[in-house]
Amino acid sequence: MRYSYKQKCIVCRKDYAIVTWKDRNPVCVKCKMKEIARPIKDGKFKKLFDIDKTLYEKSGFLRNIKSSYLRFGNLSEKQVEMFKKVAQEIKHEKPVKKGHREFLEQEIPLEFLRF
Numbered sequence: 001m002r003y004s005y006k007q008k009c010i011v012c013r014k015d016y017a018i019v020t021w022k023d024r025n026p027v028c029v030k031c032k033m034k035e036i037a038r039p040i041k042d043g044k045f046k047k048l049f050d051i052d053k054t055l056y057e058k059s060g061f062l063r064n065i066k067s068s069y070l071r072f073g074n075l076s077e078k079q080v081e082m083f084k085k086v087a088q089e090i091k092h093e094k095p096v097k098k099g100h101r102e103f104l105e106q107e108i109p110l111e112f113l114r115f
């Protein structure tokens with residue numbers, strides 16, 4: 001079942017976060033941005049994650065991938081590919097394609113974000 005609703009952020013308990021069927025720990029964008037702002041030592045991933053901050057602010061998917069990397073220290077080939085693809089999509093997103101990004105993110109299977 002697909003649903004989403006707003007719930008108070010579990011970190012700051014001030015702002016609201018969107019809770020979806022695949023992400024049940026509500027963390028607001030501000031707190032998540034802080035969480036993923038940690039420096040990356042690995043050259044390959046440092047380059048991969050070196051994209052405009054606003055792209056992370058716009059996309060929960062990009063935030064989750066970076067958060068996964070920080071947690072596990074690695075990503076699968078497929079995750080790297082999807083990260084690049086989604087980052088490009090958002091960067092070149094046209095206003096007429098309203099809702100397209102959400103659609104794209106919803107199509108990404110759960111196992112993709114977890115190991």
Ligand SMILES: [Zn+2]
Nearest residue numbers: 009012028031
């Ligand atoms: Zn918060």
